[in-house]
Amino acid sequence: MHVDIDIAYVARLARLGLSAEELSFYRDQLGVILEHAAKVQEVDTEGFEATAHPLGIVNQFRPDEIRPSLDRVEVLAAAPATEGVYFVVPPALEG
Amino acid sequence: MADFTIASAGSALAAGEISATELLDSVLARASLTEADLHSFLTIDHEGAQAAAAASNERLRRGQSRGPLEGVPLAVKDNFCTRNLETTCGSKILFGYRPPYDATAVARLRAAGAVLVGKTNCDEFAMGSSTENSAFGPTRNPWNPERVPGGSSGGSAAAVAVGSVLGAFGSDTGGSIRQPAALCGVVGFKPTYGLVSRYGLVAFASSLDQIGPFARTVGDALTLFEAVAGHDPLDATSYQGPVPEIRPTLAEGVSGLRVGIVRELGGEGYDAEVAAATSAMVDNLADEGAKVSEVSLPSFEVALSVYYLIAPAECSANLARFDGVRYGLRVAGETVEEMMARTRAEGFGPEVTRRILLGTYALSAGYYDAFYGKAQKVRSRLIAEMATVFEQADVLVSPTSPTTAFELGAKTQDPLAMYLSDVCTIPANLAGTPAISVPIGLDSAGLPIGFQIMAPALGEKVMFQTAKAVEALANFDARPPLAVSP
Numbered sequence: 159m160h161v162d163i164d165i166a167y168v169a170r171l172a173r174l175g176l177s178a179e180e181l182s183f184y185r186d187q188l189g190v191i192l193e194h195a196a197k198v199q200e201v202d203t204e205g206f207e208a209t210a211h212p213l214g215i216v217n218q219f220r221p222d223e224i225r226p227s228l229d230r231v232e233v234l235a236a237a238p239a240t241e242g243v244y245f246v247v248p249p250a251l252e253g
Numbered sequence: 254m255a256d257f258t259i260a261s262a263g264s265a266l267a268a269g270e271i272s273a274t275e276l277l278d279s280v281l282a283r284a285s286l287t288e289a290d291l292h293s294f295l296t297i298d299h300e301g302a303q304a305a306a307a308a309s310n311e312r313l314r315r316g317q318s319r320g321p322l323e324g325v326p327l328a329v330k331d332n333f334c335t336r337n338l339e340t341t342c343g344s345k346i347l348f349g350y351r352p353p354y355d356a357t358a359v360a361r362l363r364a365a366g367a368v369l370v371g372k373t374n375c376d377e378f379a380m381g382s383s384t385e386n387s388a389f390g391p392t393r394n395p396w397n398p399e400r401v402p403g404g405s406s407g408g409s410a411a412a413v414a415v416g417s418v419l420g421a422f423g424s425d426t427g428g429s430i431r432q433p434a435a436l437c438g439v440v441g442f443k444p445t446y447g448l449v450s451r452y453g454l455v456a457f458a459s460s461l462d463q464i465g466p467f468a469r470t471v472g473d474a475l476t477l478f479e480a481v482a483g484h485d486p487l488d489a490t491s492y493q494g495p496v497p498e499i500r501p502t503l504a505e506g507v508s509g510l511r512v513g514i515v516r517e518l519g520g521e522g523y524d525a526e527v528a529a530a531t532s533a534m535v536d537n538l539a540d541e542g543a544k545v546s547e548v549s550l551p552s553f554e555v556a557l558s559v560y561y562l563i564a565p566a567e568c569s570a571n572l573a574r575f576d577g578v579r580y581g582l583r584v585a586g587e588t589v590e591e592m593m594a595r596t597r598a599e600g601f602g603p604e605v606t607r608r609i610l611l612g613t614y615a616l617s618a619g620y621y622d623a624f625y626g627k628a629q630k631v632r633s634r635l636i637a638e639m640a641t642v643f644e645q646a647d648v649l650v651s652p653t654s655p656t657t658a659f660e661l662g663a664k665t666q667d668p669l670a671m672y673l674s675d676v677c678t679i680p681a682n683l684a685g686t687p688a689i690s691v692p693i694g695l696d697s698a699g700l701p702i703g704f705q706i707m708a709p710a711l712g713e714k715v716m717f718q719t720a721k722a723v724e725a726l727a728n729f730d731a732r733p734p735l736a737v738s739p
Contacts, residue, residue, distance in 0.1 A: 163614060172569060172613040173576065174606060175594030184610055187668060191611060192624075194669060197558040199623060201631045208629035211490065212446050212460065212636065212685025213710055218493065220486040232353040238583035245578050250589040 161192040254279035255416035256736070259325050259473040262419055266313060266324045273309035273324030277302055277368055280326045284370075284417035287735050293392050293402075293411040295331045296339050297371040302326065305368040312366065321476045323366035328421040330406050331372040332379055333359055333464075334453040342455050343377045343387035346600025347581045356453025357488065358422060358464050358481040365480045370418050373408030377602045378572065379424055379457045381405045382432060382674045385665055386604045393661070395437060395733035396700050400658035403433030403674075406467070410437035413467045415736040420477045421467045426458050427560055428654075428678025430465045431690040435653035435703020438692045438733065440474045440720070441467050443678075445710050446685030447492035449478075450485030458567035459490070461560075461682040471691060471720045475499055478713075497713045507722045508542030510715065513646030517553040518677045523655045526696040531652045534693050534704050537726045538650075538719075548642045548649065552635035553680050559635065560679045561672060562615050562628035568605075569612030575600065607668060636684045643709040648719045651677050653690040653703030677705055686710050689720045693727040701731075 165185035169176050176184070210216070230243060239246040254276055257265065265271045281299070288294060309324035329335070332342040334352035336359075341347045355363070362369065376386035384392040384407030392407040394400040395414045402411040406423025410433035413421050423430045425443035434441025442465045449464040456462060466477035482496045514535060519528060539545045552559075577583035577596035584599045586592030601609070615624040642649065654674050664671040681688035687710070690703040704723055708716035 165610070168610055168614045168617065170594075171617060172609050173573075173590065173593045173597055174601075174609065175591070175598040176606075180598075180606075184607060187607060188611055188614065191561060191607075191669060191672075192614070195558045195561050195615075195624065195628075197555050198562065198628050198631045201552070201555055201627075201634065203627065203630035203634055206630045206633040206637070208626060209460070209632040209636065209683075212683070213492070215447065215490065215492070218489050218491075220489075228353050233579075236350060236353070236580040238577060238581075247578055247589045248586055248592050 161189055161196065163188055255283035257419060258470050259321065259419045259468060259476055260470070262325055263321050267318060273306040273313065273368060274303070276324060277306040277326050280370065280417055280419070283415060287395070287415045287417060290398050290735060291393050291395060291411050291415065292390055293373055293408040293417060294328070294371045295341060295343070295374050295389055295408070298338055298369065301338065302368050302370050309366055309368060319364070319366035322362065322480050324368060325420065326368045326370045326418050327362060328370050328373050328409060328412055328418040329359060330375050330409050330423045332375060332424060332455040333422065334455065335359055335369070335372065338372065340372065342379070343375045343389060344600065344602070344605070345388040345582060346575050350580050354453060357450035357485045359453065361481045373406070373412055373421060375408055376405035377605050378455065379405040379426055379429055380568070380604050380608055382428070382671050383664065384408060385661060386602055388602055391661060394658045395735040396658065399660055400700065401436070401661055403436035403654070403658065405429040407433045409467050410434050410439055410441065413439045413469060414733050420473055422464060422477070423467060424454055425463050425465055425682065426461045426564060427682050428675040430467065431678045431688060431703070431705060432654045432675060434467055434690045435692070436658040436701065438701030438729070438731065439467050439469055440471055440689065440691055441465065442474045442478060442689040443681060443687060444478060444482065445492070445687045445713065447490055448482050448496060450488040450491050452485055452487040456571040458564040459571060460567060461564060471717065471724045472503070474689070475503065475717055497711055499714050499717045502714055502718055503721050505718055506541060507538050507719055510543045510719065511645065511647045512538055512543045512545045513548035513642060513649045514545065515553065515649050515651045516547050516549045517551070518651035522673065523652060524657060524696070527652045527656065527702050530694050530702045531704060534723060534726065535650060538722065541722060541726070546646070548646055550635070550638045550642055552631065552638050555631060556635060556680045556683060557672060557676055559628045559631050559683060561611070562624050563632065565608040565612030566615045566625045567612065569609045569616065572605065572609055632683050635680065639684045639686065647715050649707040651705050653677055653705040657696050657698070657700035657702060681707050687713050687716050689716055691720050691723045691727065692729045693723065694729060695731055
């Protein structure tokens with residue numbers, strides 16, 4: 159099975175700023191891997207639901223108790239840019 | 254002393270024949286001899302380990318030992334969060350990151366009195382089968398430095414093989430504990446999904462990831478597992494029932510056990526010597542009274558395809574968190590999107606980039622049903638087939654990997670060839686079932702061969718019982734050339 163991939167669109171969705179050469183390289187490799195992976199489409203899965211948890215465990219809850227969270231100063235110390243108690247990022251919207 | 258097992262070191266420590274500090278110094282001496290060739294560690298925490306050993310000495314002196322891991326030097330893979338100790342996952346994007354908390358498994362090891370020596374090398378974010386995808390350079394195989402140690406937990410496997418630690422932990426998403434254990438000649442165990450908390454394990458594919466131990470003996474692997482297993486409210490996928498009781502029946506042997514040979518895990522692509530060693534071990538098990546039969550699981554033929562849709566899909570979602578905002582690398586950009594795209598392109602290596610792209614594609618509108626959705630249904634079919642086969646067999650056996658350790662660089666240009674080295678280990682991840690690799694011999698090139706035993710979910714008791722019998726039958730006591738006594 160031949161697989162068409164709009165690699166630039168996929169890279170944009172994944173927030174990966176790749177060069178034209180890199181995009182072409184990965185498009186070719188993904189094509190080969192997806193042709194192999196497309197074998198799943200030949201399997202009869204009539205009557206099977208998608209797996210959500212291998213042991214079938216659903217919706218575990220723990221008691222709603224107040225516990226200490228991570229220390230804010232320590233967490234912020236790992237960030238590339240902060241101001242006061244905030245993470246700092248470049249503009250998300252055009253001004 | 255670096256040639257101690259955990260059990261023998263524990264006895265010597267308890268009897269006061271050695272101190273935790275002496276034991277630590279001896280494994281550090283071993284590491285200093287082997288690391289230049291191996292590169293199994295990314296970080297060695299000399300200061301923290303010495304302090305932990307001193308605290309162990311004090312408890313041992315007062316008769317307050319915390320159990321079988323008291324004073325035992327161990328390592329964990331670099332994708333386990335360790336408080337204030339660098340945790341990179343083998344990635345440039347997390348270079349220098351010091352987590353503000355310990356993973357639950359790490360916290361439990363510390364509470365058990367273990368001495369954490371350091372963090373082991375791995376394929377970037379645990380994606381790979383050779384440890385060549387580490388941003389900080391590959392780990393090499395202690396049996397032959399021209400060969401890979403397997404992966405992704407290659408550093409943990411190699412460190413245990415040479416005695417730089419007496420035991421170690423890794424994570425297994427598609428075979429990342431069992432395959433390197435096989436290639437390095439040590440025991441590697443992936444527990445039932447949910448038996449060990451994933452809290453603080455940097456997520457790759459959450460429905461497949463499971464933490465497990467590396468050790469030189471089956472008994473040591475069990476000791477390590479017991480220290481970390483059990484429900485954790487911080488991991489919503491953690492199993493709430495009791496941990497299976499394994500030790501009381503560990504030495505009961507295989508007489509009367511039904512052993513299934515998986516037809517689909519053999520034939521083309523398998524080394525003749527690996528196949529022969531596997532058959533010989535099966536014959537030995539039959540001689541011990543096991544009832545051996547061949548079983549067939551047709552879905553195993555497509556397990557690799559299923560895996561390479563589900564794992565990348567989950568990886569693409571999990572790795573979205575590395576965006577240059579809260580931790581790790583940031584590459585400047587005019588807008589937040591440009592900053593994120595540049596950071597991720599710069600910070601992730603080729604295999605991680607490939608899998609993020611693959612997963613993003615498999616989840617994208619128009620392709621979701623044909624790829625990810627379909628793969629999850631085939632997975633359910635595979636789980637159902639395994640449940641049926643486990644009505645006829647107590648355990649399933651196979652090679653752990655189709656080949657022994659391959660040469661560095663042999664598969665780095667061909668992702669599909671690399672993926673095929675996990676063909677025997679992937680089904681247990683898809684089904685969430687336990688599986689263990691036990692070394693059973695060397696091939697004619699002097700490279701270790703691993704034997705895999707699989708059991709149904711929560712079937713660790715019978716799996717360990719079989720593993721213990723295989724260990725006794727194999728009597729594998731060879732040591733890698735790099736594990737020379739100083």
